[in-house]
Amino acid sequence: MPQHRPVETRAKKVTAKDVAERAGVAKWTVSRAFAEGASVAPEVRDHVRKVAAAMGYRPNLLARSLTTRSTNLIGILVDELGNLNQLRVLNEATRQVQAQGYSTLLLNINPDYGPAEALRLADQFQVDGLIFLGATLTRQLIELAQNIKHIPLVVCLRNSGEAGIPYVSTDGHPAGAEIADLLIEQGCERIGYMAAPMSERTGLRRLEGFRDRLQSRGKTLSVVLEASHYRRGEGMNTMLRYLEATPRAERVEGLFCENDILAIGAIDALVATNNRNKIAIVGFDDIELASSPSFELTTYRQPVDFLVSEAIRRIIEPNAEQLGSLMAPGTLVLRNSHRHTAGQ
Template sequence: MSRDPSSTRKITASDVAERVGVSKWTVSRAFTDGASIAPDVRERVLQAAAEMGYSPNLLARSLTTRSSRLVALVVDELGNPNQLFLINEATRQLQARGFSSLLLNLSPEYGPAAALRLADQFQVDGIMFMGTSLNQELIELAQKIRRVPLVVVSRNSSLSNIPFVTTDGYAAGAEIADLFLSQGLRRIGHMTGPASERTELRRLDGFRDRLEACGVPLACVLHADHYRRDQAMQALLKYLGATPREQRIEALFCESDILAIGALDALHSTGNLHRLAVVGFDDIEMASAPPYQLTTFRQPVDHLVAEAIRRILDPDALDAGSLLAPGTLVLRGSHRRLG
């Protein structure tokens, strides 16, 4: 039986089974990883399915397997390019394992309750939290959803019962402090992104502690309300406008690359480029662009995502706990202060 191109009827497993001469349950096993089926039978079924335009109904299958093969990705700072990089890597790795992703974008208008309710309705197999604020409401809602595994990605979690996988931000902060100190810089500041609740980066802690251990107090902390270039630019412009030149910091460590790029734009617009050493974090694509040549700290994103997915999907990794992974300091030109 060949499929009529003009027909609108969807080809079913029974149609494929009839063509191959097997049961529809054999067709189902042919599309199930690890199912017991002879290799030659599987090949015949898959070939017939391809010729007929058949694909299994994953939603229907989830009713019998009790697995939707969906993993929810919870985010709340899509303006941050590194967030998009994380999402891209997560969806790529999930698809390679035969899973799909459900993107839940938290906002003032669409809060944790609505997002987690949607995740519950889709019966997700796990939740990867990539946001800045893991608040108590979201935690309690997540724990009510059939005890679905929840893993925090690219941030630390202050909750002992929720594992995280992230770069060792404390060690990274200390390494960046050493970079500034090795150049003889002593008036040193930091720029943070939005405040977090129950998640943290530890980058500032490591940075401040190393400076203080070397007798150099942190001179100032600038704040950006969101991980956006314009927010960082305005924060540094405000500081430059309010601080006499002789009292300004000599170096600035920014919590993320997009904040560092905004800071460099502020320096360029005021004629202060290279008068302030700048280092970012993440190594996004723009960091290596000629106008910026941003020195930054690269996270092992592929490894972090793989470990997060493993903690969600692999039964033997459910009790693996949290992971702090090493990153890499990438030297370009922005960490050098001239004059």
């Protein structure tokens, strides 16, 4: 009977030694040809890279990191992927990190995988830095990050509130003030705010700016509605409970919601109870859904691209420690949800 040889299903991986033999150079020359800034003649580098490309060779980044002491790996910490704005920021962060020649290590903090496990993994992978994109910067996470001093940590889109932990964020205080002015100019007398739990809004300063401007213009903050989470359903349920518990004549005429997800939930509640346009609604973030004709949400746009680029700078630049923290202005985006029907 004919004998059948096993079919090779995996091609042999081309090594630096293989390239060196084909190119007629030393093995270390191959490594240097792929290392930015390494001392090697341009014509030799071009020759080695041409041979490597023909052979399908790719340099071993892990092996290179042992000699350069840099993994070109940036860890991204998140804790709420259900938030549409978080997904948008994560997309932008990974895009920009990769454009800089780095790779990302995504660390999803959740009840089953806490900050201790996440930072331990980041340390084991020897990441060059960490960007925190989460909603809740806990005391435990701060203390753990401070203990791993050789890994830079930058907080993005909120204030860290800690000396030694730089942040890049939209300046929430003047943003809140501008939104207060908008609602007052719309003729709103009773004005409220919808927030997430205190643990999630730490460092945002939107509420403080909103309240301060109201007071400076002779208004008071009538109510603070607290949703249990940054989710559309929570925004809707919080508003439904408020509408049910509050007589029509005593309801707020304008409501600033801490982010767009809560604002969209609040609008859903108004639509469900035939109260659309009876309460002016303003959000924060300017997610894609905000511009939908179903919501026409007036909101405050954060300069996400710029803030992400500044966060990355604070990790990869040689003088990163000197850059410190940064707060940038955003932009008020007017649509129609901030307009309300007088006389509820």
